[in-house]
Amino acid sequence: MVCEYGSELKRMVEVARVHTENGKLADYIPALTKANPNDIAVSIFDGQSTCFSEGNYNQRFTLQSISKILTLALALIDHGEEVVFDKVGMEPTGDPFNSIVKLEAHKPSKPLNPMINAGALAVSSLILGESANEKVDRLIAFVCQLSGNDFLTYNAEVAQSEFETADLNRSLAYFMKQHGVITEDVEELLSFYTKQCAIEVSCEDLARIGYVLANKGKNEDGIEVIPADVARIVKTFMVTCGMYNASGEFAIKVGIPAKSGVAGGILCAVPNKMGIGIYGPALDEKGNSIAGMKLLELISERYELSIF
Numbered sequence: 001m002v003c004e005y006g007s008e009l010k011r012m013v014e015v016a017r018v019h020t021e022n023g024k025l026a027d028y029i030p031a032l033t034k035a036n037p038n039d040i041a042v043s044i045f046d047g048q049s050t051c052f053s054e055g056n057y058n059q060r061f062t063l064q065s066i067s068k069i070l071t072l073a074l075a076l077i078d079h080g081e082e083v084v085f086d087k088v089g090m091e092p093t094g095d096p097f098n099s100i101v102k103l104e105a106h107k108p109s110k111p112l113n114p115m116i117n118a119g120a121l122a123v124s125s126l127i128l129g130e131s132a133n134e135k136v137d138r139l140i141a142f143v144c145q146l147s148g149n150d151f152l153t154y155n156a157e158v159a160q161s162e163f164e165t166a167d168l169n170r171s172l173a174y175f176m177k178q179h180g181v182i183t184e185d186v187e188e189l190l191s192f193y194t195k196q197c198a199i200e201v202s203c204e205d206l207a208r209i210g211y212v213l214a215n216k217g218k219n220e221d222g223i224e225v226i227p228a229d230v231a232r233i234v235k236t237f238m239v240t241c242g243m244y245n246a247s248g249e250f251a252i253k254v255g256i257p258a259k260s261g262v263a264g265g266i267l268c269a270v271p272n273k274m275g276i277g278i279y280g281p282a283l284d285e286k287g288n289s290i291a292g293m294k295l296l297e298l299i300s301e302r303y304e305l306s307i308f
């Protein structure tokens with residue numbers, strides 16, 4: 001199977017590329033409009049020495065919401081389940097990622113899950129560190145360990161661009177502060193959150209992180225990078241909420257634990273098999289990579305990867 005990836009992946013990437021025409025770059029974070037909407041790429045890492053990549057895989061992009069599974073993992077390692085799930089729930093919302101509606105409608109006012117923006121902000125407030133910069137340094141060190149790439153950093157232009165325009169996220173954070181879900185300074189929290197979202201990666205980095213999650217927290221050398229229980233919780237949220245209000249359709253059509261970001265990345269963990277990284281910045285109306293979802297459908301069907 002492995003030696004077939006080359007030509008087959010190339011063909012699937014080109015089939016998926018056609019769908020980039022039907023998507024749109026995220027423009028509510030102005031710096032994200034610099035991407036090429038026709039880009040589409042994939043990397044597959046199954047723990048062997050080579051990572052198979054096709055398409056525009058040299059393009060680097062920011063994690064955006066993919067960072068939410070990484071802060072969740074770090075918060076669980078730092079504090080344990082009880083503390084984390086005191087701040088944030090475990091249920092899917094069926095709402096868009098930046099929705100405020102359930103925060104007020106649902107009592108107590110804690111966000112329903114760590115994948116929507118409100119929940120991610122609450123989780124980010126748990127990351128240990130004296131300042132936003134100290135927190136982001138810790139998070140980057142953690143992502144370096146997971147990806148095996150020691151040179152990761154955040155894109156300061158993208159972080160600043162989001163910080164200047166993140167009024168919806170600010171309002172979510174202020175709402176939660178009023179209701180005691182978070183206690184820290186909102187601007188400091190937004191500074192950390194926008195930097196975590198701006199951590200820059202490649203498809204290969206995503207595939208390698210996905211592999212660790214798929215492999216119950218161990219990297220390809222058998223070294224435990226995150227506890228197996230944390231990897232299990234993260235993968236479960238990826239299934240139930242990773243693609244937001246498209247998670248149900250994605251489970252049926254692709255059936256792989258996955259987390260998307262508005263810069264066009266999708267990180268996938270195929271349990272006990274492989275990690276897959278996708279990049280395709282043209283998004284559908286729910287904020288997921290439009291060609292990336294198509295490509296994953298083709299890959300999942302061809303290699304029978306659905307977990308269901």
Ligand code: DON
Binds near residue numbers: 064065197260
């Ligand atoms: O908070 C935001 O709106 C962005 N930094 C991240 C949102 C995102 O990636 C949603 N994903 N599909």
